[in-house]
Amino acid sequence: MRSRFLITFLGSLFVIICSMVAIFWLLLFAINGQASSPVQLYKSVTQQKQITYDEQEALVTFRKIAKENPDDLMKPNIRQSIDTYEMKGLNIVIRKQDEILYHSPDLIVKSLIAHAPKFDTENIYTQGTIDNKGSLYRYLKFDFHFSDNDKGSVMILKQVNSFAEFLQRWGFIIITLILAIAVFLVILFNRSLNKAIIVPLRELSKKVQQLKEGKLEGKIEISTSKGEVSELAQEFEKLREALNRVSKENRKYEENRKELLSNISHDLKTPITSIIGYVEGLKDGVADTKAKQDKYLNIVYNKAKSMNFLIDDLFVFSKLDLQKLPFHFEYIDLKKFLVHFVEEYQLDLEQKDIHLTLQDVHLNKAIVRIDVQQIRRVLDNMIQNSVKHMNKEEKRITIIARQEVETVSITVQDNGAGMAVENLEMIFDRFYRIESSRNSDKGGSGLGLAIARQIILEHGGTIKADSKLGEGTSITFTLPLKENGDNEGNSISGG
Ligand SMILES: Nc1ncnc2c1ncn2[C@@H]1O[C@H](COP(=O)(O)OP(=O)(O)O)[C@@H](O)[C@H]1O
Ligand SMILES: [Mg+2]
Numbered sequence: 001m002r003s004r005f006l007i008t009f010l011g012s013l014f015v016i017i018c019s020m021v022a023i024f025w026l027l028l029f030a031i032n033g034q035a036s037s038p039v040q041l042y043k044s045v046t047q048q049k050q051i052t053y054d055e056q057e058a059l060v061t062f063r064k065i066a067k068e069n070p071d072d073l074m075k076p077n078i079r080q081s082i083d084t085y086e087m088k089g090l091n092i093v094i095r096k097q098d099e100i101l102y103h104s105p106d107l108i109v110k111s112l113i114a115h116a117p118k119f120d121t122e123n124i125y126t127q128g129t130i131d132n133k134g135s136l137y138r139y140l141k142f143d144f145h146f147s148d149n150d151k152g153s154v155m156i157l158k159q160v161n162s163f164a165e166f167l168q169r170w171g172f173i174i175i176t177l178i179l180a181i182a183v184f185l186v187i188l189f190n191r192s193l194n195k196a197i198i199v200p201l202r203e204l205s206k207k208v209q210q211l212k213e214g215k216l217e218g219k220i221e222i223s224t225s226k227g228e229v230s231e232l233a234q235e236f237e238k239l240r241e242a243l244n245r246v247s248k249e250n251r252k253y254e255e256n257r258k259e260l261l262s263n264i265s266h267d268l269k270t271p272i273t274s275i276i277g278y279v280e281g282l283k284d285g286v287a288d289t290k291a292k293q294d295k296y297l298n299i300v301y302n303k304a305k306s307m308n309f310l311i312d313d314l315f316v317f318s319k320l321d322l323q324k325l326p327f328h329f330e331y332i333d334l335k336k337f338l339v340h341f342v343e344e345y346q347l348d349l350e351q352k353d354i355h356l357t358l359q360d361v362h363l364n365k366a367i368v369r370i371d372v373q374q375i376r377r378v379l380d381n382m383i384q385n386s387v388k389h390m391n392k393e394e395k396r397i398t399i400i401a402r403q404e405v406e407t408v409s410i411t412v413q414d415n416g417a418g419m420a421v422e423n424l425e426m427i428f429d430r431f432y433r434i435e436s437s438r439n440s441d442k443g444g445s446g447l448g449l450a451i452a453r454q455i456i457l458e459h460g461g462t463i464k465a466d467s468k469l470g471e472g473t474s475i476t477f478t479l480p481l482k483e484n485g486d487n488e489g490n491s492i493s494g495g
Contacts, residue, residue: 005193009186051127051140055156058085058092059140062154066144070152074101091137091157097150107157108133119143119151129160136160200229208236216244263431267310267445271303278303313447316377317430320454327371327458331482334366334408338401341379354387354395361402367482368408374455375479379412381448382475386414388444389473406481407461413474419467427465428453452477 061081065072072078073094082092082102091104093112100109115130120143129138137157146152200222207220220237224230278296280286287293319325342358349356379399386397392415400411419427419434426432430450449463456463456477467473 005198006186006190009189013182013186051138052158054085054088054090055140055158058088058090058156059142061085062092062156063142066142066152066154070144070146073152073154074146078102085156089158091159093153093155093157095153095155096146097152104157106159107137116153116155117141119153121145121151130157132157196224196227197229200224200233204229204233204236211236211240211243214247216240216247260430263446264314267431268307271307275300275303310445310447313445313451317447317451317454320451320458325374327374329369329371331367331369332372334368334401334410334479335360335363337370337372337375338399338410341376342399345383349383349387349397352387352395354390354397356383356397356399359398359400361400363401363403363408366401366403366408368479369482370459370479371455375459378452378455378477379410381452382412384444385448385475386412386416386473389416389418390414391417403481404478406483407478408481409476409478411474411476413472415472418469418471418473419465420469421467424465424467428463449475 062073065078065081074096078094082104085092086104091107092102093100093104093107093116094102095116098113100112103109103112111132112130115132117125117128117130117139120126120141123141123143126141127139128141129136131137136159138160139158140156141153142155143151143153203222204220207222210218220233220240222230222233278300282293282296287296316325338358338360342356346356383397394415396415398411398413400413402409402411423434427434428449431446432450433444433446449465452475453463456479460480461478463475463477465473465475
């Protein structure tokens with residue numbers, strides 16, 4: 001990843017440099033009207049400067065001597081003329097064959113011999129540029145013959161501060177500098193790239209690795225807060241949250257399942273153990289009188305019956321939990337249904353000295369869509385609960401039905417033992433029984449209200465409990481009223 005970025009960067013650098021060279025060349029072409037070769041370029045750069053008057057004058061002077069009395073150039077007198085021009089910043093060279101007879105002190109012989117222009121009797125090429133130990137000199141040259149017919153040259157040299165020389169002198173430093181800047185920029189660019197992308201991506205990948213290992217806690221945070229990588233990190237954070245949520249739900253579900261299993265085993269084990277105990281008592285002859293035997297048998301019968309209830313409840317609950325309990329909804333007139341239900345129960349409860357009454361508040365042709373059998377199960381459990389926890393002299397259970405705007409609420413109210421507020425939320429949890437009812441021999445699976453809640457939820461309603469310890473309890477559930485025009489042609493009956 002990192003090297004790929006570097007390659008991309010260097011690649012673009014290369015492209016930029018190539019384009020710059022191409023543009024430079026095009027510009028030169030546009031200006032010069034010809035495609036300059038590097039040599040031509042060099043020449044045009046070095047020959048820019050005009051030949052000065054001093055140079056020309058020096059040339060004229062020495063040319064005259066060389067033409068008229070070439071041997072004078074070998075005589076010491078010539079130093080006067082040479083001095084004159086050297087004072088003016090010019091350099092003079094006198095050459096005989098390959099030997100340098102005279103050169104100005106600034107020049108170096110070795111370099112002169114190496115770079116000196118060729119002898120040219122016709123004096124066609126009289127100008128040029130030579131290098132002398134790193135410095136560029138422009139020369140004017142006149143070639144002639146000495147009296148002994150040896151080839152001779154007189155040259156007037158002037159150091160030129162040309163671009164080429166500048167380049168020669170500073171080029172290395174400039175190129176090094178440019179390279180250094182480029183390298184610096186590459187490093188800088190790489191650093192920022194690193195900081196903005198590579199490092200956060202690495203952090204992210206580490207975090208994702210942890211996710212993979214199942215470490216779902218701990219927010220995914222990276223060192224940048226902007227840009228695509230940060231957005232990616234935010235997406236990953238959402239993913240982590242979702243995974244964490246699902247995992248927690250699964251864990252909770254798993255715990256629930258374990259708890260459920262242990263509850264069921266416990267609740268089945270207890271009555272079975274006592275059944276075994278009593279049956280053994282009968283077999284071993286411990287119950288030796290008819291009255292004792294009847295008592296034992298009665299206990300066994302009741303235990304078995306309560307187990308049967310428990311298993312029934314479990315069956316219903318597991319079906320509800322798996323959403324496999326079929327609901328048969330029908331539209332019914334709630335008032336008719338409740339009147340019928342209360343009438344049925346009244347007789348039964350009358351024998352236990354309990355007064356069951358129905359109160360309706362504005363119940364005016366309230367049509368609800370319910371599964372009659374299931375709502376009956378809900379009400380049954382509530383009445384049973386009230387009966388079980390009844391502890392008053394005057395025992396009252398009241399069913400109150402209230403019509404509201406879009407719902408009807410049905411409350412089963414008793415004046416029984418009541419519950420402490422902290423228990424109210426839990427009584428709808430499966431297997432939850434308040435300690436007092438768990439210990440007492442009132443029976444029950446602790447599933448009744450859990451089942452009731454599931455059923456009410458299936459009906460699109462809500463359920464809640466109100467209670468005051470020692471005073472009584474009311475459990476209220478709601479059912480949606482049939483909307484006007486919401487007629488599916490089902491029969492409307494009284495339940
Ligand atoms: N009317 C009530 N009065 C007092 N306690 C109640 C009443 N209804 C429910 N409870 C408490 O709520 C618990 C859960 O009720 P439920 O789910 O029907 O289970 P079960 O009746 O099998 O014990 C009961 O064990 C009891 O402690
Ligand atoms: Mg119950």
